[in-house]
Amino acid sequence: MGTALAVRLSSKGYPVVAVSSSTKAPAQRLADAVSGCLMCDTAQAVADSAQLVFVTTPDDAIEAVVAELHWHKGQSVVHCSGADSTDILEQAREDGAYVGGFHPLQTFASVTHAIENIPGSTFAIEAEEPLLTTLKEMASALDGTCVRLSAEDKVLYHAAAVIACNYFVTLVQQATDLWETFGVSSQQATKALLPLLRGTLNNIDNVGLPNCLTGPIARGDLGTIRKHLASLKRAAPQVLSIYRELGLKTIPIALAKGRIDEERANELRELLKEENL
Numbered sequence: 001m002g003t004a005l006a007v008r009l010s011s012k013g014y015p016v017v018a019v020s021s022s023t024k025a026p027a028q029r030l031a032d033a034v035s036g037c038l039m040c041d042t043a044q045a046v047a048d049s050a051q052l053v054f055v056t057t058p059d060d061a062i063e064a065v066v067a068e069l070h071w072h073k074g075q076s077v078v079h080c081s082g083a084d085s086t087d088i089l090e091q092a093r094e095d096g097a098y099v100g101g102f103h104p105l106q107t108f109a110s111v112t113h114a115i116e117n118i119p120g121s122t123f124a125i126e127a128e129e130p131l132l133t134t135l136k137e138m139a140s141a142l143d144g145t146c147v148r149l150s151a152e153d154k155v156l157y158h159a160a161a162v163i164a165c166n167y168f169v170t171l172v173q174q175a176t177d178l179w180e181t182f183g184v185s186s187q188q189a190t191k192a193l194l195p196l197l198r199g200t201l202n203n204i205d206n207v208g209l210p211n212c213l214t215g216p217i218a219r220g221d222l223g224t225i226r227k228h229l230a231s232l233k234r235a236a237p238q239v240l241s242i243y244r245e246l247g248l249k250t251i252p253i254a255l256a257k258g259r260i261d262e263e264r265a266n267e268l269r270e271l272l273k274e275e276n277l
Contacts, residue, residue: 001080001104002056003030004114010034012141018046022057029111044069052076052134054102055089063088071095076131078102083158085151086126100127101154102135104144107165119143124157126150172197174239181235210256217250217268220260225271247272 003026006016020040021027031039040046047053047069055062059081066089071077073096077089082103089099106121108114123139123146125132132148139146149157172193179189203212216224225247232240251268254260260268 001108001114002026002054003033003111004108004118005054005056005080005104006030006034006037007115008118008142009138010037014138014141018049020046047071047075050075052078055079059084063090067091071097073097076100076134078127078131078135080104081154082124082161083155085154087151098128098131100131100135101125101149102127102138103158105161122147124149124154126154171242174242178236178239210253213250213253213257215250217247218254218257218259220254220264220268222264222267222271225268229271241274244272244274 002019006019007030010016016034016037018038018040019027019030019034020043021030024039027039031037038049040049043065053076055065055077056079057065062079062081062084066077066079069091071092075092075097076099077092077097078100079086079089080103081088081101082105084101086093086099086101089097093099101124103124104118104121105124106114106117108117119142121142121144123135123142123144125135125139125146126149127135136146172190173186175193176186176189179192180186184192200212203214206212216228228243229240232243248269251260251265254268255262255265
């Protein structure tokens with residue numbers, strides 16, 4: 001994330017002057033990627049040379065790193081954690097610095113993908129003026145939008161991101177595992193499912209919730225769901241609980257879409273109850 005922000009902000013005219021890391025290779029990679037960026041031996045050297053410092057360590061290390069450095073009045077110190085509030089920057093605040101959070105709502109599987117993916121993202125910002133305006137301007141420079149969060153909002157915001165992103169991967173893994181039961185490899189299954197996944201994302205984007213929902217629950221198709229449950233119980237019982245829970249959570253979306261009524265919704269709930277599996 002640090003490298004992606006540095007590369008993209010530098011390309012938009014923000015001077016990136018220094019970088020430091022506990023391991024040399026990532027810092028050198030960033031310095032090589034950004035013109036005019038100096039690799040420093042210590043984090044304190046970065047703190048002494050930059051007016052705005054991004055702390056892009058792993059979340060659990062942010063507070064300790066910030067606490068061991070000396071900051072100066074009027075400086076800005078920003079972390080990029082999705083779940084943590086600016087409370088973990090207390091040492092910088094006590095030293096007179098402005099503190100903030102700037103979290104790109106994006107997935108970064110590698111440095112290359114991070115640089116590619118970050119433009120157009122939504123950025124969760126926690127800050128007060130004048131830093132708030134600076135971070136909003138940075139989000140705009142990155143062709144993104146921003147949402148301002150309070151300290152109390154951060155954990156639920158990040159949990160939502162985990163559900164939408166990380167657990168989406170888990171669901172795809174569950175689906176490809178089912179394909180292996182009829183002799184298709186995970187790699188082949190993933191390739192086959194990708195057009196369906198992309199189509200679903202397009203529907204979410206273009207049609208929106210709840211109208212983008214398709215499938216047997218959206219139609220109230222009890223017979224198909226009954227067949228699913230029977231086959232899963234026989235061939236992949238470890239998936240039954242996931243299928244049931246997701247089905248129950250999908251019923252309200254189907255109701256909101258208007259394709260089923262409350263009577264059919266109750267029939268679906270009864271069918272998906274654990275004791276009936």
